[in-house]
Amino acid sequence: MSAVRTPRRPVSATLLRGNAAAVARRLIGARLVHHSPEGLTVGRILETEAYLSSGDPACHAQRGPTARNASMFLAGGHAYVYLIYGVHQCFNVVTGPAGAGEAVLVRALEPLEGLELMRARRGVTRDRDLCSGPGKLACAMGLGPEQDGASLLEGALLVCPPERHWRRPTIDVGPRVGIAKAVALPLRFRARGTPWCS
DNA sequence: GCAGGGATTTTCT
């Protein structure tokens, strides 16, 4: 095993800004880095879902800003973290532009660094269960209300490019999960052939 | 291994 190097440089702002479906596809392979007070955790994004600002009744922004979804209307490159079912946190990458209300839900990560901290936060036995779902990865990465509205291009929480040697997998496209409206839209993106997805 | 239900906040009807 070669030593793991913690990524330091975030992706360019343009990668996180634009049509949410395009950003959702581009995010596959990128690394999510969180320097929390408890320690460092890093995970590779392997599954995403796009939520569009128009023509998408499943999108939280569809009915305008509220106290909960306010950060979804920030410019691309910010985090939108919200509580679902009164229990779990869901982490999104806002894709902007400011005022649009468009974002990408991150659904699964491959744990790369800080696995001991992730296990402690999650309390599970199998590493496959650490980040294989939106609520799971938010817990493992220590993401909550404090990260809602935070920049992903500077600070403690960063989206960084894949390693140069990382080989891009085939990306499967399909319907989104857990929604009742606009179920058929092909806005879910998944890396093929990994054990880390939901 | 799989189906069923509970937890608990925000929002809308």
Place this chain on the structure above:
DNA sequence: GAAAATCCCTGCG
């Protein structure tokens, strides 16, 4: 009052 971008535990095969 009910559903929601979910997860986990229980009971049963």
